[in-house]
Amino acid sequence: MARNRGQTKKTPHLDMNPMVDMAFLLVTFFLLATTFKLPEQAKIELPYSFSEVDIPETNLLTITVDRDGLIYLSLSNHESRGPWFNRMASLYNLEISSAEEESFIQLPGFGMPLEELKPYLLLERPEQLMQVRAGIPADTANNELADWLVTARSVQPGLRFAIKADQLTPYRHLDRVIKTMTANRILRFNLVTEKRREDEGI
Amino acid sequence: MKEFDQFEEFSNPIREGRKQRKTSRQNVFTDMNAMVDLAFLLLTFFMLTTTMTKPNVIELVMPVPEDHERPEDVQAVRESRALTIIPFPDDELYIFRGLAVETVQRISYQPDEFRAELRDFISSTEEPMVIIKPHPESNYRNLVDIIDEMNISGVKRYAIDDLRAGDKAILAEAGIELLGLKDEVDE
Numbered sequence: 002m003a004r005n006r007g008q009t010k011k012t013p014h015l016d017m018n019p020m021v022d023m024a025f026l027l028v029t030f031f032l033l034a035t036t037f038k039l040p041e042q043a044k045i046e047l048p049y050s051f052s053e054v055d056i057p058e059t060n061l062l063t064i065t066v067d068r069d070g071l072i073y074l075s076l077s078n079h080e081s082r083g084p085w086f087n088r089m090a091s092l093y094n095l096e097i098s099s100a101e102e103e104s105f106i107q108l109p110g111f112g113m114p115l116e117e118l119k120p121y122l123l124l125e126r127p128e129q130l131m132q133v134r135a136g137i138p139a140d141t142a143n144n145e146l147a148d149w150l151v152t153a154r155s156v157q158p159g160l161r162f163a164i165k166a167d168q169l170t171p172y173r174h175l176d177r178v179i180k181t182m183t184a185n186r187i188l189r190f191n192l193v194t195e196k197r198r199e200d201e202g203i
Numbered sequence: 204m205k206e207f208d209q210f211e212e213f214s215n216p217i218r219e220g221r222k223q224r225k226t227s228r229q230n231v232f233t234d235m236n237a238m239v240d241l242a243f244l245l246l247t248f249f250m251l252t253t254t255m256t257k258p259n260v261i262e263l264v265m266p267v268p269e270d271h272e273r274p275e276d277v278q279a280v281r282e283s284r285a286l287t288i289i290p291f292p293d294d295e296l297y298i299f300r301g302l303a304v305e306t307v308q309r310i311s312y313q314p315d316e317f318r319a320e321l322r323d324f325i326s327s328t329e330e331p332m333v334i335i336k337p338h339p340e341s342n343y344r345n346l347v348d349i350i351d352e353m354n355i356s357g358v359k360r361y362a363i364d365d366l367r368a369g370d371k372a373i374l375a376e377a378g379i380e381l382l383g384l385k386d387e388v389d390e
Contacts, residue, residue, distance in 0.1 A: 014232050017235045020239065021238060021242060024242035027246050028242055028245045028249060031250055031253050035252060035253045048343060048344040048348070049351075050259070050347055050350075050351040052259045052261045052351065052354065053259065054260050054262060055259055056258050056260050057260075163260060166343045167343065168343060169344065170343040171339065171341070171342060172290075172339055172341050172342065172345075172346060175343055176337075176365075179363070184268060186267075188266070188267065189262070190262075190263055190265075191263065192347060193259075194258065194260065194261055195258055195259075196258075196259050
């Protein structure tokens with residue numbers, strides 16, 4: 002190969018095959034290991050814990066509470082999103098088109114009052130990301146969150162709930178969410194955290 | 204390439220005649236530099252974007268909320284068995300046992316202090332019960348830290364509850380500034 006007798010002028014060739022094999026093997030590995038993060042509605046910095054329980058991937062309704070106390074929802078099961086939205090709409094006497102339903106199913110998560118959700122669904126994706134964040138109302142006067150939770154549980158049997166909040170979210174915002182849940186007999190839920198390594202203190 | 208040629212010769216001994224022509228042929232090398240560049244570029248990209256750590260969860264079971272129509276369901280905790288933990292804003296932490304004002308103390312989240320206090324409480328109490336009553340302005344990280352500590356220390360019974368008038372009175376009596384809690388009307 003590199004030793005070509007007689008032809009001294011020839012440039013030596015390096016056998017790159019093993020290296021290329023290796024590189025592509027690693028590319029394939031990382032390609033498969035990567036779960037692409039969908040653009041999140043809220044920037045959340047999770048708190049740390051030593052818990053060993055992994056986050057469930059299916060049948061999970063994530064309630065995100067950001068630093069300003071705005072509430073967002075996201076349901077893991079695509080097939081349940083349609084019936085969920087339909088039931089919620091009929092509860093609020095809202096007419097929804099099939100285009101709106103399709104758009105809702107594609108939505109990774111949402112965080113706005115139901116009234117604002119309808120026009121939002123017909124926007125293009127870049128426009129959706131530009132929208133001002135409103136959060137799902139969860140006040141005692143207008144608690145849409147409670148209805149979302151109850152309807153989600155009725156369309157998706159075995160649904161689990163997870164609260165995902167920022168490290169610095171004041172407790173009073175979480176209190177509203179937890180009160181809403183317990184009032185609807187959702188007593189068992191998960192708090193999403195990042196795994197803490199052993200060498201870090203509490 | 205050389206190995207490949209040898210293999211071909213070995214497997215086709217009949218084609219011995221072609222050998223002569225073959226030596227004159229130059230071995231073809233593909234320039235793989237571009238491919239390697241691309242492969243490593245992709246490799247770097249995926250290595251940097253991949254987050255290996257998957258989030259995990261703390262499982263929490265809340266007590267049934269108080270029902271005013273069925274007061275017999277309300278679980279009373281004997282004060283002698285209760286430890287109240289109150290996370291305050293700015294990462295402050297107050298604890299007291301039962302309803303005793305003299306046991307109110309400020310501790311830090313450091314494991315050597317907090318965990319030791321918790322262990323002391325568990326070992327000295329029969330059926331220990333910890334009640335976490337976060338200040339409305341305390342942050343979520345404080346709550347998660349405390350719950351995590353419960354799991355580490357093996358406290359089986361703990362609950363999250365509201366900071367009530369009684370607790371505020373105890374804190375006030377111990378000379379702790381309530382930071383905006385005083386004026387609130389408790390239901």
